[in-house]
Every structure is written in structure tokens, then in C-alpha cells.
Amino acid sequence: RxxxxxxxxxxxxxxxxxxxxxxxxxxxxxxxxxxxxxxxxxxxxxxxxxxxxxxxxxxxxxxxxxxxxxxxxxxxxxxxxxxxxxxxxxxxxxxxxxxxxxxxxxxxxxxxxxxxxxxxxxxxxxxxxxxxxxxxxxxxLLKDFALSMPRGAAIVYPKDAAQILALADVFPGARVIEAGVGSGALTMWLLRAIGADGSLLSVERREEFATIAQANVETFTGERPANWTVTLGDFAEVVPAATEPGSVDRIVLDMLAPWDCIEAAADALAPGGVLCCYVATVTQLSRVTEAIRATDGFTDPEASETLVRTWHVEGLAVRPDHRMNAHTGFLLTARRLAPGAVPLEKLRRASKVSYSDEDVEAWTPGALGERVMSPKRARKAVRQAVAAADAQRPDAADSQGSGPVE
Structure with missing residues (x-):
């Protein structure tokens, strides 16, 4: 030594x-x-x-x-x-x-x-x-940029993004839809996975989040990907108008109430396509699982979470680090069945499969993990993201710019 x-x-x-x-x-x-x-x-x-x-x-x-x-x-x-x-x-x-x-x-x-x-x-x-x-x-690396870029909504962490790409089997050339673009972290992973031959439609309700995501993607890639479309509106209204039934390979829902979009996702997915839901709380996990089962159009959902624990390794001093990336969210995946197919039923299932009015009232945005952001903080995040993109964007005379959000 x-x-x-x-x-x-x-x-x-x-x-x-x-x-x-x-x-x-x-x-x-x-x-x-x-x-x-x-x-x-x-x-x-x-x-x-x-x-x-x-x-x-x-x-x-x-x-x-x-x-x-x-x-x-x-x-x-x-x-x-x-x-x-x-x-x-x-x-x-x-x-x-x-x-x-x-x-x-x-x-x-x-x-x-x-x-x-x-x-x-x-x-x-x-x-x-x-x-x-x-x-x-x-x-x-992309994981470093995702953790340090300007944020509007909470991001999908690299450990969860990797699992989404694996569990949803996002492949080059796939047609993918994501609902809830947030700050654009998962968007960049999806764009990298589908390649130039694939297409990604991102649906976002809040205009400031869409602006932040577009600026972050342009900052990291140096340009706006030609195969990426950002649309403002509700998933249940946008997707039927933007896609043909049974034409989408993968759908990722990262939103507060994904159970409201299951029917629209089922119509858009091709037989064998994968639906992946990213939720933060067990109440969301339970409700979206039962909503998927109620459609009788998917395989039985599989739920999981990812915990990453790093280790301290120095000579013979080998131990887990004191800090770790623990719970961030749950992943729920299910595959689309062919038209007319009947899902296989498990021999055992939880006894309570319905919800009372009291249960629904308890699912407030705060209880379900929705991040509360003041308008002032949202405007600040927009300014930071746009400034970072403008610092590396060609001038208006030589480029197409980021383009308006649809």
C-alpha cells in the first residue's frame, strides 16, 4: 500500500x-x-x-x-x-x-x-x-443526466426505467405510447430503446411538464427526435384519435389514475402487446390491478418493485452502503389477449375485489402520491429546462426549433 x-x-x-x-x-x-x-x-x-x-x-x-x-x-x-x-x-x-x-x-x-x-x-x-x-x-451517462436535469414532475429513476424496458420488452422499431411524460426521463430511455425505426407518442395533461420534457430531451440529444410526438390532453381522448385499433406494441402509463385509461389502452394495443403501469402507492396498485382484470382482455397482471442497494468494497471491508435506492414505485405488467379470448383464472384470489364509496373518497391526489407543485415552482422549472436547451440549440434561422406542443 x-x-x-x-x-x-x-x-x-x-x-x-x-x-x-x-x-x-x-x-x-x-x-x-x-x-x-x-x-x-x-x-x-x-x-x-x-x-x-x-x-x-x-x-x-x-x-x-x-x-x-x-x-x-x-x-x-x-x-x-x-x-x-x-x-x-x-x-x-x-x-x-x-x-x-x-x-x-x-x-x-x-x-x-x-x-x-x-x-x-x-x-x-x-x-x-x-x-x-x-x-x-x-x-x-443518461442516468447521470436524468438525475440532475431540471424537473417539473418526479422522474422515473434509472432502476425503474431499466425494469420497464425489460418487463415491457421494448424493442427497436416498436410503436410505443407513454402517458405522463413528466420531466422526460423515461422518454429518453424509450427513445433509445425503440431506435430510429420506432415511434413514441407521449401524452401529457400539463403544458409546463411537456415543455420541460422537450427541453430536457433536446439538451441531452442535441436535437428533437423526428420519431417523437408530444400531445397535450387526456389519454382516453388522444389515443383513439391518434392511433388505429390494435396498432400499438407497448403502452406505459405513469399517471395518477391509470385505471381510467385501461379501456383505451386495450383498444390501441395489438394482441400480445404489453401494458405497463408505474404507480407509487399500494392503493393505486390494488385498484389498477382489479381494473385490468375487470376488462377480461389481458393476462393476469404481474406486480413488482425494484430495490437497489450498493455496496462498500475496500479490501476486506465489504458491507452494504448505509444509503440505498429503496421504494420509488410499483410496476404492473399485463399482455393483451386476442379478441374473443378468455383469460385464465387463478385458483385463488383476494376475497375483496370491489371498492366502496369510502375507499374511492380516500384516494385523494395526495394520498395517491401526486406531487403538489406550485405554479411558481413550475414556471421556474420551465425556465431552467428551456434555458438549458436554448444554450445548446441552433439559432432560429438555421434550425426547426423544438416545435409547438400539439
Whole structure:
């Protein structure tokens, strides 16, 4: 252990010396240190731009190209380029996401890091601040962005999003409908799962939530996906008008009262299609389960919840962490039966399958877990999400923009 510590100290000393030697170089010398094929944009010989240019995407496995200041670059591998988002993690585990600019710098109460020290470096590079503080530079993952993006409604956490994709068997090319877009976290997972050949229809009642979701998706992807449609209104009214009966592969309901949408979901789903409901409380779980059974058009619902517990592993000190991602919600899945098919009945079922008026009155929005948000807080979340998207969106003259919500 002492030898490893000594080697680590020597490595830090070499990095500090290298940083001090690089401080005295001019921008041309710094550009010469970049790998070939990555010009120092903004100086003589490099491409110039006015304002914000159109976002471009690098194909998976392709070679990224440098962009102009303000341009959004979406890459998956290769060295960091101008316009790309980078996640800087301190030695204490604090994460900050920055967009690389030629003359930019990341400032914190523990010093600053020049963007020029990151541009041209490979993913997973350790960079030093002016005071010697170390930061790990990585491309941000979707799970990190989902947990830190501006929120209107509560998000679907990564552990639940992964289960939804698995239990609902969301596949490339699928036609998917989600009700309750919220802040757009699950939307981004669904868009990634269905691919370019699939389609996603998101139905949302509240306009401010739809605006936040659109801004968050554009911030992460750099553009508005062409196969994604956001519609304002009630699920039971929107879906019959927007889809043909039996034409949808998967439906995900993340809403306060999913039992009101079971009939519309049954009409839209193709035989064998999957209905997935995400609810927060046991009262919701019980009621939506009985509502699905009452239609006689689905297999018997399967209910589950996902608990994730991380572990502390250091030598022989191996134990569960003191904190964990415990209950966030329940998942309920059922498959659509063919027309005229009769569902198989279980031999045993709970004795009480109906609800009294007192039960219904007890299901208030607060009791069912609806998040209460004041108009002031909703407007603030909208401003934050739109500002983040505008910071990386092309100017109005060169792009189509996010488009109005239908």
C-alpha cells in the first residue's frame, strides 16, 4: 500500500509539472499538441461560425470532428471536441457537467479547469485545476443526466426505467405510447430503446411538464427526435384519435389514475402487446390491478418493485452502503389477449375485489402520491429546462426549433 501511495504521489507531481509547463504556451502551441484531424477551431485555418451553428451527430464508431463555439456535438467515443458535454468528477465524488468551449473554463470554489486542457484528450482523462485539484473527465451517462436535469414532475429513476424496458420488452422499431411524460426521463430511455425505426407518442395533461420534457430531451440529444410526438390532453381522448385499433406494441402509463385509461389502452394495443403501469402507492396498485382484470382482455397482471442497494468494497471491508435506492414505485405488467379470448383464472384470489364509496373518497391526489407543485415552482422549472436547451440549440434561422406542443 505504501508503494502504491508513493507511485500515486509521483504521478500527481508529474501532472502538476506538465500543467505548469503548459501555462506559458500560446494558443498556437496548445493547438499543435492536439491530435491530427482535430483543428483548433476559431484560429486561422479553422472553420468559423456566427452565433450558434446547427447541431451535428457523429455516427457510432465514426470520427468526431471539431465544431464552432456554441455547437452541440453528440459523440460516443474518441477524443473530446469543442461543443461536447463533459462530466467532471472531483475526488469527493461531486459531479459537474460542462459544455466545452475554446476559451472556456470550469470554475468552482476549489479552483478552475481550462477547457483547453480537456479538448483533444480521450474519455476518462484526469485533469488538474489551477490549484492541483484532480478531476476525472468523462462523457455523461443518461442516468447521470436524468438525475440532475431540471424537473417539473418526479422522474422515473434509472432502476425503474431499466425494469420497464425489460418487463415491457421494448424493442427497436416498436410503436410505443407513454402517458405522463413528466420531466422526460423515461422518454429518453424509450427513445433509445425503440431506435430510429420506432415511434413514441407521449401524452401529457400539463403544458409546463411537456415543455420541460422537450427541453430536457433536446439538451441531452442535441436535437428533437423526428420519431417523437408530444400531445397535450387526456389519454382516453388522444389515443383513439391518434392511433388505429390494435396498432400499438407497448403502452406505459405513469399517471395518477391509470385505471381510467385501461379501456383505451386495450383498444390501441395489438394482441400480445404489453401494458405497463408505474404507480407509487399500494392503493393505486390494488385498484389498477382489479381494473385490468375487470376488462377480461389481458393476462393476469404481474406486480413488482425494484430495490437497489450498493455496496462498500475496500479490501476486506465489504458491507452494504448505509444509503440505498429503496421504494420509488410499483410496476404492473399485463399482455393483451386476442379478441374473443378468455383469460385464465387463478385458483385463488383476494376475497375483496370491489371498492366502496369510502375507499374511492380516500384516494385523494395526495394520498395517491401526486406531487403538489406550485405554479411558481413550475414556471421556474420551465425556465431552467428551456434555458438549458436554448444554450445548446441552433439559432432560429438555421434550425426547426423544438416545435409547438400539439
Amino acid at each position: 505504501g508503494l502504491r501511495r508513493l507511485r500515486g504521489l509521483e504521478h500527481r507531481a508529474r501532472l502538476r509539472d506538465r500543467l505548469r509547463r503548459g501555462r506559458g504556451r500560446d494558443p498556437v502551441d496548445r493547438a499543435d499538441r492536439r491530435p491530427s484531424g482535430l483543428p483548433h477551431v476559431g484560429h486561422a485555418g479553422g472553420p468559423q461560425c456566427r452565433g450558434r451553428a446547427r447541431a451535428h451527430r457523429v455516427p457510432y464508431g465514426g470520427t468526431p470532428r471539431a465544431g464552432c463555439r456554441g455547437r452541440v456535438v453528440t459523440t460516443r467515443r474518441g477524443p473530446f471536441v469543442v461543443g461536447e458535454r463533459v462530466q467532471l468528477t472531483s475526488i469527493r465524488g461531486r459531479m459537474n457537467t460542462v459544455t466545452l468551449a475554446e476559451d472556456g473554463a470550469f470554475h468552482s470554489h476549489r479552483g478552475y479547469v481550462d477547457h483547453a486542457d480537456i479538448i483533444g484528450k480521450p474519455d476518462g482523462t484526469v485533469v488538474l485545476a489551477n490549484n492541483g485539484e484532480e478531476y476525472l473527465a468523462l462523457r455523461p
